[in-house]
Amino acid sequence: MPDPREPRSRSDARSPLTSQEEEREHGKPSTGGADDGVRLDGGAASSTEAGGAEVVGEAGGDAMRHLLAEFRGSSGLVALIVGLSFVCGVLETAAITLAVATLSSVVMAEIAAGDPSSLLGFSLPSPWVAVQLGVAAVLVRWLLAVWNDWLIQHAVTRWTIELRSRLLTAFLHAEWRLQAEERSAAVQERLFQSSTQVSSLMATVLTWLQSAITVLVILGGALAVNAVGAVAAAVVSVVLVVMVRPLNAWISRSAERALESMLRSAELVRSCLELVRELRVFGSRDSARRAMLDEVVRQDQARRQALFFSAFSGQLYFTLVMLACWGALAVVLLLEPARFAELGAVGLLLLRSLGYTRSLHTGSTKIRGLLPTYEDLRRFERRLAGLGREREVASGRTPEDTDLVLEGVGFQYPGSAVAALEGVELTIPAGTSFAVVGPSGSGKSTLAQIVLGLRRPTAGRFLVGGIAEPELDPAWWRSATAVVTQENLLLDASVLENVRFYRQRIDEAVVWRALAEVGLEEFVRALPEGLLTRVGQHGARLSGGQRQRLCIARALVGAPRILVLDEPTSALDVHSEQVVQQCLDRLAGRCTRIVIAHRLSTIRSCERVLVLDHGRILDLGSPAELEQRLGYFREALSLSSG
Ligand SMILES: Nc1ncnc2c1ncn2[C@@H]1O[C@H](COP(=O)(O)OP(=O)(O)OP(=O)(O)O)[C@@H](O)[C@H]1O
Ligand SMILES: [Mg+2]
Incomplete structure (x- = not known):
């Protein structure tokens, strides 16, 4: 049985996609992991150092385009970052060139006659003015660069919050079928780890942009100072970029493999840890440990491979770029040996740009490693907020009564060959108790x-007070229904928070009344912090019966018109069951109770019993009638009473 009521209103999650893109996406097969695009941990390839320059390969082109669309909302900020990067680059180039030119002019004035002040084709200020200008340029650049970095951090923090809230909204407002299918560990990982990585990806993209602009400005400066040297450097760089392309594809693939492996092992470890009690009891602890460790080892191998490719590419790139710099200098030396000062300035500028190209390559590697994580988050969001978004009427209708009618209701799970329900014709009058x-x-x-209302029939109609369920006012319908399941799931929070369950309109007096109804009032009053006592993870500080009664109090406190109980008493002792039964009996007339039950006492106390078999109605009648005419029912009752 499902969790308690889920939010159902239309998602307002903002997606950067256009409708055209969405259409294309629908038809596009996922490139995701084992379970349709579950991706995690871009850190596999991202944390490595590398050198060189190129954005991302064609494989990541689509993802990159989608990522860039994320920046559309902040175009002003991005423009400011670009502008600041440009000014910083100009100041840096000017400071370097001025320093070399001034130094050369001083040295050459001492060594030889001539007019050193026009060495670079423009007249130089006096050395002291040059020093002052140089220092000023460096300091102003420093301030602007700090501002620029701060802007990037600020933007990224904002995006992280937006991204998390978008994902959370998309998940909470998705259709129940999708929520039920999503693996909880994967959702959690996406909300925290993946979204942090995507924020880091966005920071990297901006830093990459910053470095690219600075490199361009510095190379532009080098071109102005000595065209031959700068062109030689540019040609060698382009050749290098082309040479390392295949390596980039390997990096992307190994990063993807590392992500998939990481997710698989996270899921396995989570499920084993949740079942630790069973593992102990069944004596499977050691084999489970081995299975987990095997998976961890496999994950480690994939990760190490990704790290190796990154490190290898980084070192290779760095070496090649160094060679390019020296090659360019050699060309200048060969062609224009007399232009010593220019050669010095170009050399320094190229070396400086080397630092930036190194960070460009580090950035590209990181971006390539993190793009799959971004694509996964994007697909996840779209799957929930796009395809799985609940259709909901803007202003629904509120029925006069809450008679429930199922008209030929059928339901088939997606991908399932047989129907789970077929041709169910049923009327449940308001206020009655009904066993299934x-x-x-x-x-x-x-x-x-x-x-x-968690799932909609795939055949037939479900009506409440004569109104088809999809047309009901969603807020009214939410407040009219409640559920208690066998799993008795609780929040790791106080008794009060568990009963109130984020419905802030419910005050403490009502909570106490609900606790009294399920026979927990005295127990809670005796707790050290009363209503504010925390129940522990999964309600670990309570007994099974207390947990279940707390869940029933949570259902009762909203005064539901329809209460669905899926095997609510099967885990309770006789006393707790009696308390629950009395409490359900007291709801007679006020609330429709639909109880899925095996216990004889629970079934007997219901006015009518529906017997299902293979998704079809086998019989329907009072407990006494069914006992008379239905062998299966008699057998079930005798078994449960025995
Ligand atoms: N999420 C799902 N996807 C596919 N098939 C499902 C899903 N949930 C249930 N089914 C199938 O639908 C049928 C009815 O399942 P359902 O959970 O309603 O049974 P049930 O009567 O509640 O059983 P139980 O007494 O064991 O809880 C089963 O054949 C089951 O395998
Ligand atoms: Mg069931």
């Missing part, structure tokens, strides 16, 4: 989910 029984897999929980 049947063998395992007969469709009881599916029926409960349809009644709660």
Whole structure:
């Protein structure tokens, strides 16, 4: 059975995609991991140092385009960052050139006669003025660069918050079927780890842009100072970029493999840790440990491979770029040996640009490693917010009564060959109690989910007070329904927060009344912090029966008109079951109770019993009638009473 009611309003999650892009996406097969694009941990390839320059390969072209679309909302900020980077580059180039030119002019004035002040084709200021100008340029550049870096950090923090809230909204507002299918560990990882990585990706893109502009300005400066040297350097750089392209594809592929492996091992470890009690009892601890360690080792191998490619590419690139610089200098030396000062300035500028090209390559490698994570998050968001977004009427209708009618209701799970429910014709009058029984897999929980509006019939109609469920006012419908499941899931929070369950309109007096109804009032009053006592993870500080009764209090506190209980008492002792039963009986007339039950006492106390088998109604009648005429029912009752 599902979790308690989920938010159902239309998602307002903002997606950067245009409708055209969405259409294209729908038809496009996922390039994701084992479970359609579950990707994590771009850090595999991202944390490495590397050198060289190129943006991202064609494989990441689409992803890159989508990522750049994320920046559209902040175009002003990006323009400011670009402008500042340009000014910083100009100041840096000017400071370097001025320093070399001044130094050369002083040295040459001492060594030889001539007019050193026009060495670079423009007249130089006096050395002291040059020093002052140089210092001023360096300091102003420093201030602007700090501002620029701060702007990037500021923008990234904002994006991270926006991204997380978008993902969270998309998940909470997705259709139940998608929420039920998503693996919780993967959702959590995406919300925290992946979104942090994507923020880091965005920071890297901006830093990359910053470095690219600075490199261009510095190379432009070098070109102005000595065209031959600068052109030689540019030609060698282009050759290098082309040479390392295949390496980039390897980096991307190994990063993707590392991400998939990381997710698989996270999922395995999570599920094993959750079942640690069972592993102990069944004596499977050691084999489970081995399986987990094997997976961790596999993950480590994939990660190491990704790191190796990154490191290898970084060192190779750095070496090649160094060679390019020296090659360019050699060309200048060969062609224009007399132009010593210019040669010095070009050399220094090229060396300076080397630092930036190194960070350009580091950035490209990191971007390439993180793009799959971004694509995964984007697909995840789209899957939830786009395809899986709940259709909801803007202003629905509120029925006069809450008679529930199922007209030929059928339900088939996607990808399933057989229907879970078929031709269910049923009327449940408001305020009555209704038991649903049947063998395992007969469709009881599916029926409960349809009644709660979590799933919509794939055939037939479900009506509440004569109104089809999709046309109901969603807010009213949410407040009219409640659910209690066998799993008795609780928040790691206080008793009060668990009963109130984020419905702030419910005050403490109502919470106490609900606790009294389920026989927990005295127990809670005796707790050290009363209502504010925390129940521990999964309610670990409470007994199974107390947990279940707390869940029932959570359902009752909203005064529901329809209460669905999926095997609520099967985990309770006789006393707790009695308390729950009395509490359900007290709801007679006020609230429709649909109880999926196996216990004889629970079934007998219901006015009518529906027997399901293979998704079809086998029988429907009072407990006494069914006992008379249905062998299966008699057998089930005798078993449960035995
Ligand atoms: N998410 C799902 N995807 C595909 N098939 C599903 C899904 N959930 C349930 N089913 C199938 O639908 C049928 C009805 O399942 P349902 O959970 O409603 O049974 P149930 O009567 O509640 O069983 P139980 O008493 O064991 O809880 C089963 O055959 C089951 O395998
Ligand atoms: Mg079930």
